[in-house]
Amino acid sequence: MTESRDHGLGIYISIPFCRAKCTYCNFASGVYAASEHARYVDRLIEDLTGARAWAESVGAVLPRYVDTVYLGGGTPSLLAPDLLIRLFACLRSEFNLEADAEITMECAPGQLGDATLDAMTDFGVTRASLGAQSFVDSEARASGRLHSRAAIEADLHRLRAAGIGNLNVDLLAGLAGQTAASWEESLLALIDSGVSHASIYMLEVDEESRLGREILRGGSRYHAAQVPGDDAIARMYERAIELLEDAGLYQYEISNFARPGCQSRHNARYWQRRPYLGVGLDASSMLWSEPTLAAKATTSRGRRFGDHVLRTTTTDDLKAFLARAANIETEWLDAARQHEEAWFLGLRMNVGVEVAALEREFGSQLVVPARETARHLAKDGLVTFDGESVRLTARGRLISNEVFQEFLQLDAAALSGRV
Numbered sequence: 001m002t003e004s005r006d007h008g009l010g011i012y013i014s015i016p017f018c019r020a021k022c023t024y025c026n027f028a029s030g031v032y033a034a035s036e037h038a039r040y041v042d043r044l045i046e047d048l049t050g051a052r053a054w055a056e057s058v059g060a061v062l063p064r065y066v067d068t069v070y071l072g073g074g075t076p077s078l079l080a081p082d083l084l085i086r087l088f089a090c091l092r093s094e095f096n097l098e099a100d101a102e103i104t105m106e107c108a109p110g111q112l113g114d115a116t117l118d119a120m121t122d123f124g125v126t127r128a129s130l131g132a133q134s135f136v137d138s139e140a141r142a143s144g145r146l147h148s149r150a151a152i153e154a155d156l157h158r159l160r161a162a163g164i165g166n167l168n169v170d171l172l173a174g175l176a177g178q179t180a181a182s183w184e185e186s187l188l189a190l191i192d193s194g195v196s197h198a199s200i201y202m203l204e205v206d207e208e209s210r211l212g213r214e215i216l217r218g219g220s221r222y223h224a225a226q227v228p229g230d231d232a233i234a235r236m237y238e239r240a241i242e243l244l245e246d247a248g249l250y251q252y253e254i255s256n257f258a259r260p261g262c263q264s265r266h267n268a269r270y271w272q273r274r275p276y277l278g279v280g281l282d283a284s285s286m287l288w289s290e291p292t293l294a295a296k297a298t299t300s301r302g303r304r305f306g307d308h309v310l311r312t313t314t315t316d317d318l319k320a321f322l323a324r325a326a327n328i329e330t331e332w333l334d335a336a337r338q339h340e341e342a343w344f345l346g347l348r349m350n351v352g353v354e355v356a357a358l359e360r361e362f363g364s365q366l367v368v369p370a371r372e373t374a375r376h377l378a379k380d381g382l383v384t385f386d387g388e389s390v391r392l393t394a395r396g397r398l399i400s401n402e403v404f405q406e407f408l409q410l411d412a413a414a415l416s417g418r419v
């Protein structure tokens with residue numbers, strides 16, 4: 001693949017700092033001193049500056065044109081404005097940002113200062129994502145969130161007034177104390193806010209979060225006894241689909257809904273397997289190789305012909321990251337792994353997977369067994385398959401991980417001639 005504007009790059013920057021830890025959270029994020037923030041940004045700038053040389057050294061292509069940038073976390077809006085300005089300046093100097101690039105920054109309600117908002121608009125942030133999770137104050141408090149409904153609404157107003165009108169709000173189904181009625185209250189508040197995009201997640205409590213440990217061991221500090229059951233959470237998700245679609249926010253991915261033309265271009269690149277560079281704690285990259293470079297790398301790095309996709313993940317240990325210890329895992333994916341990914345990433349989107357396109361990319365030896373799997377899943381009502389495209393059904397979306405599992409390991413069987 002040669003560098004071109006058609007194959008622009010996405011850049012994800014992880015900012016793992018939060019003002020307080022939410023009870024259910026087990027992300028690589030935490031509460032750190034301002035001095036750590038500065039060291040962290042120094043390290044990000046080093047990694048962005050060195051990205052091109054690094055990509056070249058491993059035989060991957062790093063497109064120069066960037067069409068999406070996403071600052072996620074954590075809470076990027078917590079970074080001091082001078083640090084944010086340094087980071088933005090580095091992005092501008094190292095990459096060619098397209099004039100119409102989508103630039104998203106996650107913000108926590110009530111944690112977006114005026115100077116930060118100025119830095120965002122000066123840089124050209126086009127989209128903001130507000131991690132609300134709930135518009136019901138008592139629920140937000142019970143989960144360790146620090147905001148009120150009034151703070152969410154005030155920040156949406158400030159962002160719009162600053163010219164950032166492409167807005168997402170996240171909601172989480174399954175918070176302690178949440179009921180069908182309070183969930184409906186949050187959904188209606190989101191709809192009333194007029195945002196162009198909504199992300200709806202079903203909470204899966206991680207055993208390593210404080211809430212998860214309380215569910216396992218008992219206790220009342222984090223309100224574990226008030227966490228809704230799986231069936232109640234599934235009904236909340238289904239209700240979200242109904243209400244949001246009635247309000248013109250159409251589902252385009254398992255967790256994402258948008259008004260026409262307002263889908264997240266950055267997130268879509270993950271599901272469409274378009275290249276991205278992730279920098280920072282626990283960040284992932286996906287890059288393609290030059291076919292010519294792939295051949296060269298075969299001898300020096302033990303890759304096989306056809307391994308054209310590189311995936312990397314950075315450590316989730318902040319100390320190791322700041323100490324610049326060897327902390328990036330890299331893996332070249334062979335055709336079978338790429339084919340698996342094409343299924344479980346593609347099926348996340350409502351448009352589904354076009355089987356003929358996969359046959360052109362991977363050949364029928366890999367795709368025929370997957371086609372058979374799709375037929376079986378269609379009989380079970382988990383996908384639809386019209387002979388051309390495979391799409392999850394509403395039931396399939398609720399148990400999507402089980403559906404995706406069906407597309408794993410098929411390839412090994414196909415390649416060894418067992419299918």
Ligand code: SF4
Nearest residue numbers: 018021022025029074
């Ligand atoms: S704001 Fe997000 S990343 Fe930070 S603690 Fe809460 S859930 Fe975790």
